Amino acid sequence: MPSSSPAVVLENLTKQFGRFTALRGVTAEFAPGRMYVIVGDNGAGKTTLLRALAGLVRPTRGRILILGTSDVRAICSQVGYMAHASLLYDELSGMENLRYFARLYDLADTSRCADTMSSVNLDSQLNRPVGQYSQGMRQRLSLARALLNNPQILLLDEPFSNVDANSATQMVGLLAGLRDQGKTMLIVTHQSSLLEGVADEFVQMQNGQIVNRSQRDANQ
Numbered sequence: 298m299p300s301s302s303p304a305v306v307l308e309n310l311t312k313q314f315g316r317f318t319a320l321r322g323v324t325a326e327f328a329p330g331r332m333y334v335i336v337g338d339n340g341a342g343k344t345t346l347l348r349a350l351a352g353l354v355r356p357t358r359g360r361i362l363i364l365g366t367s368d369v370r371a372i373c374s375q376v377g378y379m380a381h382a383s384l385l386y387d388e389l390s391g392m393e394n395l396r397y398f399a400r401l402y403d404l405a406d407t408s409r410c411a412d413t414m415s416s417v418n419l420d421s422q423l424n425r426p427v428g429q430y431s432q433g434m435r436q437r438l439s440l441a442r443a444l445l446n447n448p449q450i451l452l453l454d455e456p457f458s459n460v461d462a463n464s465a466t467q468m469v470g471l472l473a474g475l476r477d478q479g480k481t482m483l484i485v486t487h488q489s490s491l492l493e494g495v496a497d498e499f500v501q502m503q504n505g506q507i508v509n510r511s512q513r514d515a516n517q
Contacts, residue, residue: 302365304329304450304481305350310359312345312505319345321505322359329449330479332472336489337502343485344381346502347452350483351378363450374402377448381455383439387428391438392421395445402446413441418467432459440468444475451475451482457491465491 305327312320320342327333335343348354350361352369364372385394395410411421417437427435440456451472457465465488473495476482484492489499493513501509 302329303327303362304364305483306360306362308360308362310346310349310361311357312342312349312354313357319505320349320356323505323507325500325507325510327481327483329481330476331497332476332482332484332492332495333498333500334489334492334496335483335485335500335502336487341502342505343502344454345505347378347454347483347485350450351376351452353378372450374446375449377443377446377451379439379443379451379453379456381458383435385427385435385438385442388426390424391419391427391430391434391441392423394427394438395441398442398445404446409445413445414438416444416471417441418464433461433464436460437464437468449480451480451484453482453484453486455486456484457486457488469495 303326307323307325310320310323311318323346335346337343345354349356350363352373360367364375366372386397389397391414392410395413396407399410414421417440419434419437419441427438430438436456436458437460443451443453456468460468469491472482496513498510498512500507
């Protein structure tokens with residue numbers, strides 16, 4: 298049973314880049330074991346919000362609590378982050394990429410790499426360098442990397458970008474299954490229709506603020 302405590306808490310979160318304010322006093326809570334889909338126009342602050350949660354940008358003001366702590370390093374092993382850019386090593390194969398990241402997580406079980414590749418419908422025996430992957434394959438491998446450490450919190454930025462319809466459907470099923478296992482997800486996407494049947498809540502951002510939150514009908 299999911300904890301009653303919020304998985305993520307934002308308190309007056311503000312981020313400025315010079316004169317530009319990307320996040321404007323965002324205050325919100327996100328419950329554990331739920332899938333949140335973050336939508337909004339370009340420049341609404343969606344990616345900055347994910348990067349702040351991942352510890353990649355420091356807030357100008359405000360506070361972030363993840364799993365009850367503001368110490369990002371203390372919980373980094375429990376957070377999986379998928380950036381919009383794949384951030385993969387093109388000269389390595391898919392398995393070599395995952396084995397490299399597994400070492401960073403001190404994961405000695407190499408079968409975890411193969412299982413994670415299979416979960417996103419990629420062949421762990423494929424020796425082709427990632428530089429020769431299609432964009433959709435790169436996206437799926439990037440998702441596999443985010444799942445590698447079996448995190449409790451998943452932060453996904455445009456996971457379906459340039460992914461074919463069949464693979465996107467499989468990815469949605471995988472994410473729904475992980476949510477049902479108790480993982481908390483914040484997903485930024487311009488393809489929110491893919492998640493209409495499985496998302497727990499849609500969070501709309503505009504001009505660096507959360508302007509609307511709508512929960513999925515439990516009868517759907």
